[in-house]
Each structure stands twice: as C-alpha cells, then as structure tokens.
Amino acid sequence: MLTIGLLGCGNIGNIIAKNHVGVEIVALFDQMPERAEEMGRLCHAKAFGDIEEFLSEDFDLVVEAASVSAAQEYALSVLEHGKDLVVMSVGAFADEYFREEVTRRAAALGRRIHIPSGAIFGLDNLKIGQISGITKLLLRTTKNPRSLNMECTERMLLFSGQANECIKHYPKNTNVSVALELAAGRAVEVELWADPDVDRNVHEIFIEGDFGEATITVRNRPSPDNPSTSYLAALSIITLLKNLSEPMRIGT
Ligand SMILES: NC(=O)C1=CN([C@@H]2O[C@H](COP(=O)(O)OP(=O)(O)OC[C@H]3O[C@@H](n4cnc5c(N)ncnc54)[C@H](O)[C@@H]3O)[C@@H](O)[C@H]2O)C=CC1
Ligand SMILES: O=C([O-])CC(=O)C(=O)O
Numbered sequence: 001m002l003t004i005g006l007l008g009c010g011n012i013g014n015i016i017a018k019n020h021v022g023v024e025i026v027a028l029f030d031q032m033p034e035r036a037e038e039m040g041r042l043c044h045a046k047a048f049g050d051i052e053e054f055l056s057e058d059f060d061l062v063v064e065a066a067s068v069s070a071a072q073e074y075a076l077s078v079l080e081h082g083k084d085l086v087v088m089s090v091g092a093f094a095d096e097y098f099r100e101e102v103t104r105r106a107a108a109l110g111r112r113i114h115i116p117s118g119a120i121f122g123l124d125n126l127k128i129g130q131i132s133g134i135t136k137l138l139l140r141t142t143k144n145p146r147s148l149n150m151e152c153t154e155r156m157l158l159f160s161g162q163a164n165e166c167i168k169h170y171p172k173n174t175n176v177s178v179a180l181e182l183a184a185g186r187a188v189e190v191e192l193w194a195d196p197d198v199d200r201n202v203h204e205i206f207i208e209g210d211f212g213e214a215t216i217t218v219r220n221r222p223s224p225d226n227p228s229t230s231y232l233a234a235l236s237i238i239t240l241l242k243n244l245s246e247p248m249r250i251g252t
Helices: 011-019 033-043 051-056 068-080 090-094 096-109 123-130 163-169 175-184 231-244
Strands: 002-007 023-029 046-048 061-064 084-087 134-143 156-162 189-194 201-209 212-220 226-230
Touching (some): 002 051, 002 231, 023 033, 023 051, 046 051, 061 068, 061 231, 068 090, 084 231, 090 175, 123 134, 134 175, 156 163, 163 175
Parallel strands (some): 002 061, 023 046
Antiparallel strands (some): 134 201, 156 189
C-alpha cells in the first residue's frame, strides 16, 4: 500500500486522516506540533516537530495540505528526499520561475508532482488548452465574507485581474484559479466577490475556444472547520490518493 506523510494537520489534513482510502498515513508534520501529535493519536502515525526528520522517514509521498508558503518552502526538499508530492496549495506554482525549477528537479530525480482538481470541476478537459486555442477563461469566485475572514453588508468586488496576482492577496481562497491556469496552459482572469447573502463557496468558470463554449458553476459547501476551504477540495485529494495506485486512469 502507498505510504504517505501529511504536511499540514489542519482542516483538510483531518478530513484525509478520517476518510483516506488505499493509502496508509505514516508520518505527520505541522508548524503547530500539537496538531500533528493529536492527529498522530487519531491515525496511529508518527508526529514530527522537525521537517528534516519528517522527510527522512520512510514513506512514498508527501501530501501538502498546509499553505502556499509551505509548498514553496518545502517542495524542492521533498523531491530531494526521494518522495513524490501532492500539492493542495497549488497557488505556490503561480510563480513561473519556481514552477519551472520544481518541475526540472522532479524530472531530474524521476519524481512526480500531483495537483488535485481541488474545489472545482472541469479541470480534466480544460487541459485541451495545451493543444487547442482557448480565447476566454474567466473564474468568478463568490464567498461569504466569513470565508474571506472579513465583514461586509452587501455584495462587494474584492479583486479583478490575473490569477497570478490574485493568489498573492488571497492565498487561502484562490488556489483554484492557479489550478485552472496550469491545466489550460494560459492566463486566467479572476473576479473575487464577497457576498453576505451566499452560504456556499461559489466558483463560476467561463470558457470559450476552438472546441465551443462551456460554463461550469460549482456551489461548494464550506468545510465545517475552515469555511475558506470547500469540502470538495478534501474529497478531491482523497480521491486522487485512492486513484494513484489503480491501473486504469480516468479523465484527460
Ligand atoms: N487547490 C484547491 O482547490 C484548494 C486549496 N486549498 C488550500 O489547501 C491548504 C490547506 O487547507 P486547510 O486544511 O483548509 O487549511 P487549514 O488552515 O485548516 O490547515 C492548514 C494547516 O497547515 C499548517 N501549516 C500552515 N503553514 C505551514 C507551514 N509553513 N509548515 C507547516 N505547517 C503549516 C497549519 O498550522 C494548519 O494546521 C491551504 O493552503 C488552502 O488554501 C484549500 C481549498 C481548495
Ligand atoms: O475551497 C475553495 O472553494 C477554493 C479555495 O479556497 C482555494 O482555491 O484556495
């Protein structure tokens, strides 16, 4: 069975720990050591307070569910320790230089980096953008102000512009925009709205290209323990892990 080390023992980490399928969690690391220790008791895995010791433990891949800055800080080190990497905080790869450096290193070391679909649907066929023209790609994200850690009394546009700029300001809320960008191989326009009248994390995706047009609306339930993060994101990573060792791959 595939063995994993969990980097980040917060909301998604806990959902993975309670619901994982087809993988064994053997090691845990969090910048808040008590979180790793508590999860260690839950899933009988070893908690580490030191990243070097965590990465030196014997397991197959690191599942990052921590933060954009954690992914940036540890991605290369994970690969150097001979482990594959699953990155939830895909916003880390908005920086093209960093993305190329990590990709080059992974190729040289024969390692793989997996990016789950996260809190959206449609990432699979959006990859056709790598071989066929996409003329429009817009993500409109709307969340309750609570999910954005702010307060407002009416619908309000917080950001309009490119994904790689948006993620710098909202690293806990717009990773999906960077996932879209990586899949399509082109820039993504983003609108981020706060709306006190919505109780879902809503992602509307508008796509036009040689294939025709598509509109995708995902109305996500926020995770009970972290309303910024949609529950779908945790389901997505658990499913990715389950599928890693299955012989048949489904979806583009
Ligand atoms: N790709 C996607 O579609 C989505 C990505 N995300 C991202 O997934 C990540 C995890 O989300 P949640 O579990 O809901 O967040 P969370 O805040 O509930 O948990 C994150 C955990 O990671 C730990 N952590 C943060 N930075 C760290 C560091 N530098 N070193 C070690 N530990 C660190 C925190 O102490 C916390 O325990 C976030 O970056 C979030 O933005 C969330 C939703 C969708
Ligand atoms: O969970 C969501 O709805 C999206 C999210 O936070 C992100 O992309 O960072």
